[in-house]
Amino acid sequence: MRVRTYKSPYAARVADEILPTWLSYPSGWFCLGFSRQWKPGDVHTRPFMGTDVPVHRTREGKLRADPLPVREAHGIVWVGHTRDRTPPGWEIPSFPESFVSPHTYCAVEMAGHPQDVMENFIDHRHIIELHGVDFLDVLTEAKADGPFFSVTYRVGRSLPFCSTVQDIRVQFIGLGAALMTIELSRYRLTAAQWLLVTPVGPGRIRYWGAASATVAPSFRLPSLPRHGIERLVGFGMNRWSLRDSRADWPIYHHKAYLPHPRLNSEDGPIGAFRHWARQFSSDGSDR
Secondary structure, three states, X not given: OOOEEOOOOOOOOOHHHHOOOOOOOEOEEEEEEEHHHOOOOOEEEXXXXXXXXXXXXXXXXXXXXXXXXXXXXXXXXXXXXXXXXXXXXXXXXXXXXXXXXXXXXXXXXXXXXXXXXXXXOXXXXXXXXXXXXXXXXXXXXXXEEOXXXXXXXXXXXXXXXXXXXXXXXXXXEOXXXXXXXXXXXXXXXXXXXXXXXXXXXXXXXXXXXXXXXXXXXXXOOOHHHHHHHHHHHHHHHHHHHHHHHOOOHHHHHHOOOOOOOOOOHHHOOXXXXXXXXXXXXXXXXXX
16 A cells, blocks of 8 residues: 655644654554455554554464554554553444445555644634634534543535535544544435544654445445445545645644643633543653
């Protein structure tokens, strides 16, 4: 799989040069790739937290990434990290497999930190100003539940040929993944957009986008065209999502971390999010 490297048009210093040295790699589960990339007998090496990790699928079909713990869930290959090199004390949650397993994926590497990427979803005002949505309403307030965090938005956006209103549920799985469930009832579609962030080196991340879509059962279609439509929608949504996220890339790439930012009521629950995120700091520091 080809991974692009982001090249910023700006002269500002990049995040891996200005990131405080005391910031550690977060604990949790992080994406190393996708299940269908490993056939029995395959070995692929992936960068992870300053080293190269060989991931091997045995002839029996099991994945190994010794000495790191590895999981397969939702068509994604996850590797775990904790300070003492034991598996994280929590597991990746269950979702309907036929729905959330990605049909398509792509990746780009840049400077940054996983928490900054995930925190971006909580910054309500930037979504309106930077991404050009017409309105954003919070349908369910942000809620922490152990290593998980969730919020639901209603977003209106004007597109070249139509306007859309989407209900988007964002579920954070530690600091390594966010799953956006998007209801497009007008088109009888439900989509799943994954944003996966893997720390590959000091102040460097691999930013993955992966997506799938399902057609509502009420839309009666034979199996073959139904699957074709779902794959086409998933591919198009992932491409569009990656294109839309490009507005954020210079921010991740050049962001300077402020431990105590000045916030207002329109910034969203960033304070609550940071309090929740403390549990993933491997050295006990307050990111």
